[in-house]
Amino acid sequence: MAGKPKLHYVNGRGRMETIRWLLAAAGVEFEEQFIQSKEDLEKLRKDGCLLFQQVPMVEIDGMKMVQSRAILNYIAAKHNLCGKDPRQSAFIDMYCEGAMDLNEMIMMLPFKPADTKEKELATILEKATTRYLPVFEKVLKDHGQDFLVGNQLSRADVQWLETILMMEELKDDILSQFPLLKAFKSRISNIPTIQKFLQPSSQRKPPPDEKTIAAAIKIFF
Ligand code: GSN
Secondary structure, eight states: OOOOOEEEEOSSOGGGHHHHHHHHHTTOOOEEEEOOSHHHHHHHHHTTOOTTSOSOEEEETTEEEESHHHHHHHHHHHTTOSOSSHHHHHHHHHHHHHHHHHHHHHHHGGGSOHHHHHHHHHHHHHHIIIIIHHHHHHHHHHHOOSSSSTTSOOHHHHHHHHHHHHHHHHOTTTTTTOHHHHHHHHHHHTSHHHHHHTSTTSSOOOOOOHHHHHHHHHHHO
16 A cells, blocks of 8 residues: 655645645645755755655655646546546636635735735735635525535535635635635535644644745745
8 A cells, every 4th residue: 555645845835735635635644744944955856856846746656746736636636526527627627726826826925025915915805805706606606506516525625615714814704795605614614534634733734924934935045
């Protein structure tokens, strides 16, 4: 039997957090090797572990996988989280790419110059409430099902729950105009593997603080 996947990244969310979410949702236990210095990253590079000299890197099934989307695609395919036919996969991919766009904006916010942060935050919240959340409120309303696509759990549900929780960290009542998404949030949060990941003792990472940001800048820039 293959061992547990081993995740190589800093001890923070960044581009690894969605991978942690998807593994946890699929019920896969994983190990983490945290990169704590530029030297740690350099060693992985020198050892030929990083195809494009970048992390996230995940050791899984005998591969050293890089590129976060490729890693997510592999985990989703392996654990039947990408729909039952190409049409369902197409919608799941569109929904996930939307989540990634919003996720990326939130992830980059702490790295923006201090004097632009307030404006950036306002833009993110505006986009969230006028562009993204209405789409999913309508999807749930139109089909009346529990999950976003195909009436079964897919990576789209997992990735949107992650993104919803990130948005709530920025504005805790962000779902106030979206009752079906509120119900969706609690439904998906109650799936046992996800409920476990939401416990404080899990490998889910907290929102970045100044220390985590400073450490990431030192390692990556
Ligand atoms: O999605 C991906 O995995 C890649 N398309 C991007 C990976 C990436 O940018 N990794 C950064 C650290 S994570 N932060 O964004 C990285 O390894 N930067 C160092 C470098 O030399 O590019």
